[in-house]
Amino acid sequence: MSLHPLYATRTSRMKASEIRELLKLLDQPGIISFAGGIPDPKLFPAEEFAKAYQTALGSESKDQALQYSVSEGYAPLRQWLVDHMRQIGVECGIDNVLITSGSQQALDYLGKLFLSPGDTALVGWPTYLGAINAFDAYEPRFDQLSINGNRRAAEYTAAAGDGAVKFAYLSADFANPTGETVDLRGREAVLDLAEDLNCAVIEDGAYQALRYDGAPIPPILALELSRKGSIEACRTIYCGSFSKTLSPGLRVGWVVAAKPVISQLVLMKQASDLHSATINQMAVHQVAQTCFDTHVSMLRTAYRSRRDAMLSALEQYMPDGVEWTKPEGGMFVWVTLPKGISGADLLARALDTVKVAFVPGRAFHPDQSGSNTIRLSFSNSDEEKIREGVRRLGDLLRT
Incomplete structure (x- = not known):
């Protein structure tokens, strides 16, 4: 059969x-x-994580570490991320942060949130294979995101046909697969295009912390915040991950966005895996605050x-x-x-x-x-x- x-x-x-x-x-x-x-x-x-798991399984916290938890994520880790995002120019509150099972889960949720069959996702050419696979399940069409001014919003809209352009996805720092970085002017151009198209921006910050040369450039979300004054007015959604900095095996990532977006993603989390592993979040929090x-x-x-x-x-x-x-x-x-x-x-x-x-x-x-x-x-x-x-x-x- x-x-x-x-x-x-x-x-x-x-x-x-x-x-x-x-x-x-x-x-x-x-x-x-x-x-x-x-x-x-x-x-x-590894030694720091061994100590963190031992602490999480101690008499005072073991029940919490091994129990069901809230879908939004472990509150101390979310608060640490509020402080971390502030350091890279993004002012947000704990309710703007959702913990995900790696940033790959965040991409899947965002594809589910925005894409109906026939809608358009703007991506780099080339772009991260995991993003293509995550978005492709929701039956979109892909169009090439241009940040050099060669294409205007009207061209993207015309190419979209009966569907709508829902978001522009990019990794602005040291992109997978090219290693290239979008300069300040390019980041501003992405925001301008998203405003003209009235679409979202999905900013993949998986490699943001791994800069070896040159001066840091503000994340796209930070640039939009400087324009609009509040994260609640922003269309940019930032996806982060501990996979490239602390450990990929623990599958701990995060999303930072306006509260209505986070609320919708929480509903998806509840229907998907309820919450990311609490003990892993507790361990990541301890290691992050100790030696990140x-x-x-x-x-x-x-x-x-x-x-x-x-x-x-x-x-x-x-x-x-x-x-x-x-x-x-x-x-x-x-x-x-x-x-x-x-x-x-x-x-x-x-x-x-x-x-x-x-x-x-x-x-x-x-x-x-x-x-x-x-x-x-x-x-x-x-x-x-x-x-x-x-x-x-x-x-x-x-x-």
Whole structure:
């Protein structure tokens, strides 16, 4: 018996993540992996988390740690996030904060909140694969978000047809997959476009804390707050995560937005998983208030060195015609191969002959373009492996 004929039509749009499949390669001997955009587990604050869980399971708090809780999230952690958001220019209250099971859950909820079949989501070209997959389940059309003034609101509206443009999604700092940062003028342009379209802005701040060079740029939500004076008047929704700073395995992220948006997301949380794991939130709160700034400072030093090693190796070993981004932070370098060279074909050859893994760039394009691009992650390899892996790829491209 097959239940396939009973599946909802949206399931036809669901497909396996190329990145999640490639993560399986990490266990294979001899593979140098630039594939998964994952933190180095050697840098996790494991001892601090061990103490935090011991505290959470102590006699005074164990009942709370192991019990059902409110959907909005653990109040002390939400209050810590209020203070954290203030430090990056966003004034908000505890009722503007929702804890989610990673920022990936937030993207799924926001797709569910805004998208009806046929509506338009504006995204980068390329953009984060997890966002494409999260939004795609709600049967939208994707259009390319332009921040250079080449397209006006009327063009987006005309292209949307019978649907509506519901939001612009972007990661303004060190984007996955390109590593690029949207400058101040570009962020202001996104806000202007959203005002003209009367749509939301979803700001993915997953990598915001991992800046290695240059001066910080205010988040889009902070810029909108300076225009409007109150978060309750803002259309920007900020998604944050502890996955890249403290631990991805605990699945703790957050959303900051106007109260009516948070209220709707809370209803979705109640219908989905009731609440994120309380003990994990308690542990993250203790570690965050104990050592967040010093830990992130250590990460910046470690990942800056690895980024520099990758950029230096690319300069030394890549043949003519290969181009790449020079990120100021984050975990990724985006490589453009000469026309006619397929990233997917190169991956197959690389795995077979030189034992190097990466992600072909086509997966990050909603229209499956960008076949001559690849994403390299430098976060989970040491400098020696980075140099060796890039050397192998350079030699392979010359054959």
